[in-house]
Amino acid sequence: MADHVRKQLRTAVTAALVAAVMPSVGARVYPSRVYPADDDNLPCVLVYATSEANEVETLDGDFEQRSISIRVEGLAKVALNLDDVLDQIAKEVEDVLDGPLTVGAFTTQLQYLGSEITMRADLETPCGSVALVFEAVLHTSQADTIVGA
Amino acid sequence: MPMTENNEDFLNTEEHATLALFGPSSTPIKGIFENAYLTAEVGGSVPISGRTPVFYTPESYVPAPKGKLLVVGGANYTIMFSEPDGTGWTNLILEKA
Numbered sequence: 001m002a003d004h005v006r007k008q009l010r011t012a013v014t015a016a017l018v019a020a021v022m023p024s025v026g027a028r029v030y031p032s033r034v035y036p037a038d039d040d041n042l043p044c045v046l047v048y049a050t051s052e053a054n055e056v057e058t059l060d061g062d063f064e065q066r067s068i069s070i071r072v073e074g075l076a077k078v079a080l081n082l083d084d085v086l087d088q089i090a091k092e093v094e095d096v097l098d099g100p101l102t103v104g105a106f107t108t109q110l111q112y113l114g115s116e117i118t119m120r121a122d123l124e125t126p127c128g129s130v131a132l133v134f135e136a137v138l139h140t141s142q143a144d145t146i147v148g149a
Numbered sequence: 150m151p152m153t154e155n156n157e158d159f160l161n162t163e164e165h166a167t168l169a170l171f172g173p174s175s176t177p178i179k180g181i182f183e184n185a186y187l188t189a190e191v192g193g194s195v196p197i198s199g200r201t202p203v204f205y206t207p208e209s210y211v212p213a214p215k216g217k218l219l220v221v222g223g224a225n226y227t228i229m230f231s232e233p234d235g236t237g238w239t240n241l242i243l244e245k246a
Contacts, residue, residue, distance in 0.1 A: 036188045036198040048194055073193040079245065118192030121229070123199030124184075124245045129191040 002104065005140055006049040006068055012103045013070055013110075013134075014047045022092040024085070025074070042127075043076035043085065045093060062142055070110065070134040072097070077127035082119055086130040090115055093132055103138065108149035110134040152236050156207040169204060170220040171211055180206030180241075182221050202226055202243040208233055214241055 002008065014031045021027065028044035037044055048071045057063040074089030076082060100107045112134055119128035139148035160166040160179035167182040183203045188196035204219060204226075211217075214228045219241065226243035233239040 033195055036196045038198045042197065046194060071194070075191065075193060075195075075197055077197055077199065116192065120189045120191055121244075122187060122189040122201065123197065124202050124226075124243065125199065126244075127189055127191055127197040127199065129193035129197075131193055 002145055005066055005103075005138055005146060006052060008103050008146070009068055009070065009136055009138070010047055010049040012101050013072070013097065016096055016101060017045055017047065017072070017093065020092070020096040022089070022096065024076075024089045024092050037075050039077065043074065043078075043089065045089065046073040046075065047071075048073070057139065063147065064140050064142065066138050066140055068136050068138065069113075070136060072132045072134065074130045074132075075127070076129075077123065077125050079125050082126045082128050083117065086117055086119075086128055090130045090132055097134060101136070103136075103149065104146045106138070106146055106149035108136050108138060110136050152238070156209075156237075160206075167204075167221060169206075170218075171214075172217045175220065178206060178210040180204045180210070202245075204228075204241040204243060205238060206241065208237055208239045211239070211241065214239075218246060219243060 017029045025043050025045050031047045033046045050071045051069045053067045055065045057065050072093050076085045078085050097110050115132040117130045140146050162168050166179045171178045184200045187201045188198045190196050214231050217228050219226045225246035227246045229242045229244045231239045
C-alpha cells in the first residue's frame, strides 16, 4: 500500500532539495523537523506538507483532487547580510523546485505561491527565516493512490 | 535611584564578576557576564537556538559603548546597545564579533 500522498510529496520535495546540494545549505535539508535548529545544523532548509484541500472529482466519489501546500523554510544565523543569505537560500530552493517533480509514477509541477522573511536580533548573532509556500495538485483514488498529476 | 555605594564592592572577580577588555584601548573593566541559552522564534516552524550574551556593569566604566568591542573570556563581542537600569548601571547587549 502506498504512503499517504502528502508523505510521498514531502519525500519527493526533500529528495530533490538534497540531490541538488544547494550551495547555501549543502546537505542540511530536514523534513518535518520539530526541534530547534542550532549552530550545528545551520544554515538549513526544512520541508513540511502543511495543509491539503480536497475536492471530489467524480459523481461516485471515487476520485479526488488534492491541493497540497508544501512549506519550505530556510533558516540562517549570520553576523552580516542576513537578508542576502536568506534570499540566496530562497533563490536556490525556487530554482530546484521550479522543474518537474516526480511523485510516485507521475510528474507534477509545484506552483510557487510566495514567501515571507523574518529576522531577529535576540541571539549572539542575527538569525532569521525565509518561508516559501508551494502548492501541488494531485489526483488520487479514495485509496490514496495517485492517478494523475 | 542612583547607587551611592562603591561599584567595586559588587564586582569581586573571585565571585560572580568577570574581567573584560573594553573599547579600542582594551581598558580592563569589571562586570557580570551572562550567556544564557535561548531559542528565538523566527517565524518558522522551529526556533533557532543560541546564546544571549549580556554584560552588566557601571555606566561610568563604559562611556559611549555602542559599537565598541568587548572582550570577555577571550571571545570578542560588539556592543550593540546599552540598557541603563536607572541605578547608574547598564546592561550591554552583545553580539559575537
